Amino acid sequence: MLSAGERPQPSVTPAIISASMPIQPNAGSSAMPSALNSQNSLNSTPTQHIWVVTGPAGCGKSTVGQALRKDLGLSFLEGDDYHPKANKDKMGNGIPLTDADRWDWLISLRQAAIDALSPSESNNFHPPAGVVVACSALKKKYRDVMRVAAYGSPSVQIHFVYLKLSEEVLMQRTTQRQGHYMKSDMVRSQLQALEEPKGEWDAITINVEGSQQQVEENVLKSVHAKLSELK
Ligand SMILES: Nc1ncnc2c1ncn2[C@@H]1O[C@H](COP(=O)(O)OP(=O)(O)OP(=O)(O)O)[C@@H](O)[C@H]1O
Numbered sequence: 001m002l003s004a005g006e007r008p009q010p011s012v013t014p015a016i017i018s019a020s021m022p023i024q025p026n027a028g029s030s031a032m033p034s035a036l037n038s039q040n041s042l043n044s045t046p047t048q049h050i051w052v053v054t055g056p057a058g059c060g061k062s063t064v065g066q067a068l069r070k071d072l073g074l075s076f077l078e079g080d081d082y083h084p085k086a087n088k089d090k091m092g093n094g095i096p097l098t099d100a101d102r103w104d105w106l107i108s109l110r111q112a113a114i115d116a117l118s119p120s121e122s123n124n125f126h127p128p129a130g131v132v133v134a135c136s137a138l139k140k141k142y143r144d145v146m147r148v149a150a151y152g153s154p155s156v157q158i159h160f161v162y163l164k165l166s167e168e169v170l171m172q173r174t175t176q177r178q179g180h181y182m183k184s185d186m187v188r189s190q191l192q193a194l195e196e197p198k199g200e201w202d203a204i205t206i207n208v209e210g211s212q213q214q215v216e217e218n219v220l221k222s223v224h225a226k227l228s229e230l231k
């Protein structure tokens with residue numbers, strides 16, 4: 001019995017892709033529902049993709065998200081911008097958010113993603129090919145909230161690009177970073193909340209231990225491999 005937000009699970013857990021490993025087509029993709037392809041099978045509406053770059057504080061969501069935005073020519077939504085001040089103050093004071101703190105944030109970010117797919121003056125009233133979203137989406141139920149963006153819209157497809165990184169490197173990154181409310185003392189609680197998207201058919205896990213250039217190349221290869229699968 002599938003719960004909300006889940007689609008047929010691939011028989012094989014999607015491969016963990018490392019920055020140094022050549023990209024292989026995602027082993028789980030063969031189990032992807034046949035209805036999902038570059039042209040919505042129910043009509044000729046081109047598929048619009050919501051690319052959600054996920055992971056704990058400091059993993060590189062904003063950095064990778066900007067590279068993805070530029071490469072795909074899409075708009076970019078920074079999840080941090082949708083946190084209310086109370087959430088930012090809480091995290092800035094070293095207090096982890098609760099589920100209750102996150103629901104309205106996730107719902108507002110989801111709505112912004114849906115709005116970004118709509119024809120508007122900013123995209124010359126042509127529906128864009130998609131949108132890139134940086135959102136930690138640490139738990140499966142948070143990703144399920146974002147998945148609702150595609151419910152009832154066969155031509156919308158959501159993907160989660162999970163940036164997997166060791167606690168040690170997360171600590172280094174959040175220590176070296178200047179002027180961000182999320183400090184290194186929050187990394188442990190982020191990892192405690194984290195539920196990696198193992199077995200979630202719409203998620204790609206990428207090891208991002210490499211240099212920024214290596215990581216960006218690897219993410220772009222993986223995203224384009226996914227787009228090729230859907231053609
Ligand atoms: N591959 C990389 N190698 C080294 N440093 C990196 C890499 N990617 C990002 N960084 C740096 O690590 C820090 C965190 O990156 P970024 O802000 O993109 O992460 P984030 O997941 O969006 O963090 P948060 O969720 O806290 O906003 C930044 O200072 C960024 O410049």
Ligand SMILES: O=C(O)[C@H](O)[C@@H](O)[C@H](O)[C@H](O)CO
Pocket residue numbers: 055056057058079080083091097102136137138182190
């Ligand atoms: O869900 C959360 O706990 C927050 O979204 C963090 O994961 C983010 O990293 C923070 O917003 C800083 O960017």
